[in-house]
Amino acid sequence: MRLHRLDITAFGPFGGSQTVDFDELSAAGLFLLHGPTGAGKTSVLDAVCYALYGSAPGARQSGQGTALRSDHAAPSTRTEIRLELTVAGRRLEITRQPPWERPKKRGTGTTLDKAQSWLREYDGPAGAWKDLSRSHQEIGEEITQLLGMSREQFCQVVLLPQGDFARFLRADAEARGKLLGRLFDTHRFAEVEKRLAERRRAAEAQVREGDAALLADAHRMQQAAGEAMELPELAPGEPGLAEAVLSAAAVARSTAREQLTITHCGLGAAESAQAAAERALADVREVDRLQRRFAQAHERAALLEERADGYRQAQARMERARKAEAVAPALELREAAEAEHRRAAEAETRARGQLPATFADAGAPGLAAAARRAAEELGGLDSARRAEQRLAELVAERVELDSEERSDEDVLQEAESWLAGWQETRAGLQQAVESAQEAATRAEQLAVQREPARKRLAAARQRDQFARDTDDAQQRVIDATDLALKARADWLDVKERRLNGIAAELAAQLTDGEPCAVCGATEHPAPARKDAGHVDRESEERALTASQQADEQRAEAERRLAFVQRALAAAQGEAGDASTEELAGQAEDLEREYAEVRTLASALHTVTERLRQAEREREQRLTAQQEAAVRTATRGARRDALDRERITLEAELAEARGAAGSVAARAAQLERQAALLTDAADTARVAEDTAQRLKDADARLADAAFRAGFDTPQAAAAALLDDAAHRDLQHRLDAWQAEEAAVRAVLAEADTAEAARQPSADVVAAERAAADAGRRVREAASALDAAARRCAELDRLSARSATGLRRLAPLREEYDRVARLSALAAGTSADNDRKMRLESYVLAARLEQVAAAATVRLQRMSSGRYTLVHSDDRAGRGRSGLGLHVVDAWTGRERDTATLSGGETFFASLALALGLADVVTDEAGGVRLDTLFIDEGFGSLDDQTLDEVLDVLDSLRERDRSVGIVSHVADLRRRVHAQLEVVKGRTGSVLKQRGSGSGIGGG
Secondary structure, three states, rough: OOEEEEEEEEEEEEEEEEEEEEEHHOOOOEEEEEOOOOOOOHHHHHHHHHHOOOOOOOHHHHHOOOHHEOOOOOOOOOEEEEEEEEEEOOEEEEEEEOEEEOOOOOOEEEEOOOOOOEOOOOOOOOEEEEEEEHHHHHHHHHHHHHOOOHHHHHHHHOOEEHHHHHHHOOHHHHHHHHHHHHHHHHHHHHHHHHHHHHHHHHHHHHHHHHHHHHHHHHHHHHHHHHHHOOOOOOOOOOOHHHHHHHHHHHHHHHHHHHHHHHHHHHHHHHHHHHHHHHHHHHHHHHHHHHHHHHHHHHHHHHHHHOOOOHHHHHHHHEEEEEEEEOOOOHHHHHHHHHHHHHHHHHHHHHHHHHHHHHHOOOOOHHHHHHHHHHHHHHHHHHHHHHHHHHHHHHHOOOOOOOOHHHHHHHHHHHHHHHHOOOHEEEEEEEHHHHEEEHHHHHHHHHHHHHHHHHHHHHHHHHHHHHHHHHHHHHHHHHHHHHHHHHHHHHHHHHHHHHHHOOHHHHOOOOOOOOOOOOOOOOOOOOOOOOOOOOHHHHHHHHHHHHHHHHHHHHHHHHHHHHHHHHHHHHHHHOOOOOOOOHHHHHHHHHHHHHHHHHHOOOHHHHHHHHHHHHHHHHHHHHHHHHHHHHHHHHHHHHHHHHHHHHHHHHHHHHHHHHOOHHHHHHHHHHHHHHHHHHHHHEEEEEEHHHHHHHHHHHHHHHHHHHOOOOOOHHHHHEEEHHHHHHHHHHHHHHHHHHHHHHHHHHOOHHHHHHHHOOOOOOOOHHHHHHHHHHHHHHHHHHHHHHHHHHHHHHHHHHHHHHHHHHHHHHHHHHHHHHHHHHHHHOOOOOOOOOOOOHHHHHHHHHHHHHHHHHHHHHHHHOOEEEEEEEOOOOOOOOOOOOOEEEEEOOOOOOEHHHHHHHHHHHHHHHHHHHHHHHHHHHHOOOOOOEEEEEOEEEEEEHHHHHHHHHHHHHHHHOOOOEEEEOOOOOHHHHHHEEEEEEOOOOOOOOEEEOOOOOOOOOO
16 A cells, blocks of 8 residues: 555644645655644544545544544635545545535534545546545445454554553453454454354253253153152253153063953953844843734734724715716816817807897808908908008108298207307407416426425425434533443542552451461561451452443443434425424425316316317207208298108098098907907807717716616716825835734734743843943053053153164264363363363464564664563463564573563564564555555664664665654754654644755754
């Protein structure tokens, strides 16, 4: 990574715009950034870090957002940082503008603009910059990926803070581990430790769960076996649990199988006894059935004897009915002939009643002749009918002509009246069309204005809500700050009280004869005593925790306030300065006007269609007016022709009608007369024929009755039976015969007669004996089923327990293996002699690399005296791995880095920082760092050591690096030619740059 140019505007102490040309400063390889205290030297480095990561480094992270803005800047000048650099072979330009509380464009007060970022890349072939992104998140991810390091690593590697490395030299192993863990990102090894611990706990839980399941199955087996199984008192995880369970299960299964055999034999004996009892019951039931059958047969025989007379009478009645059936056809024929003759006589009477009196005595031939004469006269009226029909058509046509004439007169009058108001109607409709078109245009304009008005109104409501939230958030910040200050004061007070009573804590650990940890004396004549207000370590830690929690709550309140302020600024920027009531009124007026014009515009299609219909109606009325005039001209001639034809037809019809009112009336009279005569003649002939057939039927009936043996036909008719009576009588005869045959068959059975001679059967006693035998079988079967279920359940649970033991064996092996690995990685295993955690082991390797890289420069700075070495010795009872010692070549001894003097500590920490930069760079993927900054610490060096340090720094140019020294040491201005001076004033600081050719000499 190489920096090229930095532009700063209204940032930190710089009220205006300042530019740093790093290409010119880097040409010399070593340049100086100097200026008086508070001028803003560190702010230049803050600007570089903020441009890259969007936040200031280290302890200055609290100065974010609006706090980064210069107090010297004009209200209309926005804070901006633009950095141009080359990284991974790509030339980029990053521009960042933090949140800015600017004056409102309208009205008074201020509004908060959101933070903005731009990322551009220089396209060499095209010779122009191209935009890549404007997203804060995308730019942050892109820069982090290109640099290969986080903001903390960048600040530690590129912006070398000497104070941090001086503390690193004197720090204990835990503090070194935290710093190295952040730089080398070794949290994945800590995650490995955590993962192993989690796997150990999970495996242990699985083993315990398996033991618990095994013990649960054992208890189930004990419940199934009853008193035949005893379990020892063992808990999950205790040794011998599996063997005890398997042994007890084997004993229970053996006992259950013996009980199953015994119950099986008992069931066989009970089933044999039940079979004998059921056979005896069947024999008793059969004797009882035969005895009851014999008794019932005797009763039925006595009842048949009582009904014998009725049976003989029914047989005689059935015989007479069979004889009468031979006469039945003649009876039916006679009844049919009588009914036919009666109907024919009634029809003849009705037909003669409709004729005139002159035809009362006429026979069938006379009536037929009169009907023929009336038909002949009716045929002569056909011509008169056609003339009468034509006359009716002429009258109808004349009426139609008169109706058409009246209709045409109405059409002409209506057309003239409608056409008289046409111009006024058309003008009104055209005006309505134009008004609707104007309303549609206005509606389109208002539709465009509605959505912005709604958004402004919604933003104004959010602005009002966020304004209230801001007041609440500010009050919470004040309350949280007060609580944090109070908690810190309480903690400091507790800490001071504990320090005052620390002697009492030390005295409590003294033992007679044991040396004191402070003075070494073995006698303790007057140890300090704890007073009533003594504070112990736990109380101090609780007070510290309360103070830290209060600080976290205050920070959370401040973050909430910043978020609400940003949201308020966004809402204010969108809503403007107008009040919510004004915007609501404007939106309501806009919606009302839009609804009105939409209503007017919706009538455009209707009025347009009405105009088209009116124009079509005008054309139709003009056409109807012309057609009515033509019809009126031709109607007179047609009317005269119809009148002449009507006179001729009326004369012809007067002769044909005679006394009737019309030809149709005369024809109707003749038609009725002919029909009545014809009907009377037909009915007379039918009556004569039916009378003859009735006479013949009487003769045949008398002859049939005599041959069947009846004195009269009436006697034969009385002997006949209808179908229902015949079926009922036959059924009675058949039932009597069947009953008689059945009784004789039962009384003839040998086994039935034999059973009747035996004593009465006792069915109840036999059923009771069979029921007792069945109950004993069910009890035996139930006992057998219970024993079989017990055996099956014990077998199933035993098999499941064996399966669980087989499944649990690899889990136990897995648990043992994971537990050993977890203890080894956590440093608690007996095999880990140095009690070194996995992460500490990795960091120790990195620290060893850092010490080797730092020693190369430390030997040059110290003229070959000092060498940094890594130590993995344990410190007291703690864990080992992150020790750092210095080897003094003058004495040949190795000592702790905390024993170095101030100047020695500086160049040792500088060497450590440069070595760490090299190692972290390699660790980050080999990203080349061509620009480094070193902040302060040179004032503690003598002239010779300073020359050696500068030589080492100057040698970095061999790797094509440029190093910027941040210092206010006056001697450095003579030694370093390229300089960037920060000059402070009442209106803010400014930058003055001098290149390597400025003529400044070295000392």
